[in-house]
Amino acid sequence: MHGREIFPDNTSCSGFCAKCGTVHTLGPGKAVQHCHELMEKLDDTCRADFDIAENEANPDLSTAYLFGKARGQMFGVMTYLDADGQEKTAKAFSGQFNGYWEIPGWVPPVINPQEFYTLTADTERKIKSIGRELDEHAPKSASHMNLCAERKKLSQGLMRAIHSIYKVHNFRGEIRAMPEIIYGSKGIPTGTGDCCAPKLLNFAACHKYTPLGIAEFFYGLENRSATRSHKTFYPSCTDKCGLILGYMLCGL
Incomplete structure (x- = not known):
């Protein structure tokens, strides 16, 4: 069973760009379909390192973690065109997965x-x-x-x-440290730059790929504030991602 898709105005990630004086946006596109496939893969394998052989699996990367103390996590998929114009997908998890920044098959963190x-x-x-x-x-x-x-x-x-x-890339070929690109003056919340959309966009910009769509969903036990529920899609957050996505999407 899959949850609801919550994409106001068909926008999955967005942010104000101080350079352009406007809001840059990206929709989900075909990424939603690939997210459903990712959910099924997590359901079937019950582990995040499903891109490697089962006998090499790391017990720390079991999805049981998401239904216990972690109380769920965000996951995302991006569809993009590679340098040869071929349509491909990339996937990301928010923050660290049970203390791990990197897992085979997933895009690396910005940091x-x-x-x-x-x-x-x-x-x-x-x-x-x-x-x-x-x-x-x-x-x-x-x-x-x-x-x-x-x-x-x-x-x-x-x-x-x-x-x-945090060395953040955008589609104008710029690379800047995160404090230089934050929109607003309220400081930088903990975890900024660690969500799925920034990871995916940074991956694309680093390799000169062209994002076509991004979709993110929550997987695991409902969070304590009841703002995230299992297998429900959500747009990028405004309190963290919204501070840097305008810069990151610039030039796309």
Whole structure:
């Protein structure tokens, strides 16, 4: 059983482009059909690494994860024309799948995973150490408050550093760090650039492919806020993707 398709004005991903002063959009096209095929593949194999032999499957990539603590995840498919004008498809999952940035057969993240791990390892250890130290001090004591302030400063600095290593491509041949392309001045929400549409568009722009359509659906246990349900299609989010998709779609 497949869920509803929610694509207002037949638009699956969109964003305001500051350079053009307009909203760039892309519709779902044939990608919906390929999403249904992807759902069936996930249903049948019960794993995300179905592009490799079953005897090589990683237990961590079982879809059981999506019906437990993860409470589901977004998946997407893009149809595109390759350099030879052949119509092909690519698929993506949002964020990390049970801690994995990369899975065979899926497009890579916008971020370089190794660069991400190198950048974050030391600071995350310090942040966790402060967290343990906080337990040794009374809440609202001077020591507790100082440690909280130190942890916040480290976290904010780390997020700024992480955002700077997102190298985002568009269809004008431009490559810019994410803080340079964010539309608006409210800051960059955690997870921006990690959704399916940015991954798929970045993949296409990097290889000079021409996207024809993108569709995204939710797979797994309904999320806690009840805004996402199993096998239902949704357009790209406005709070994260909407900040960068205008730039990414520019020149298409």
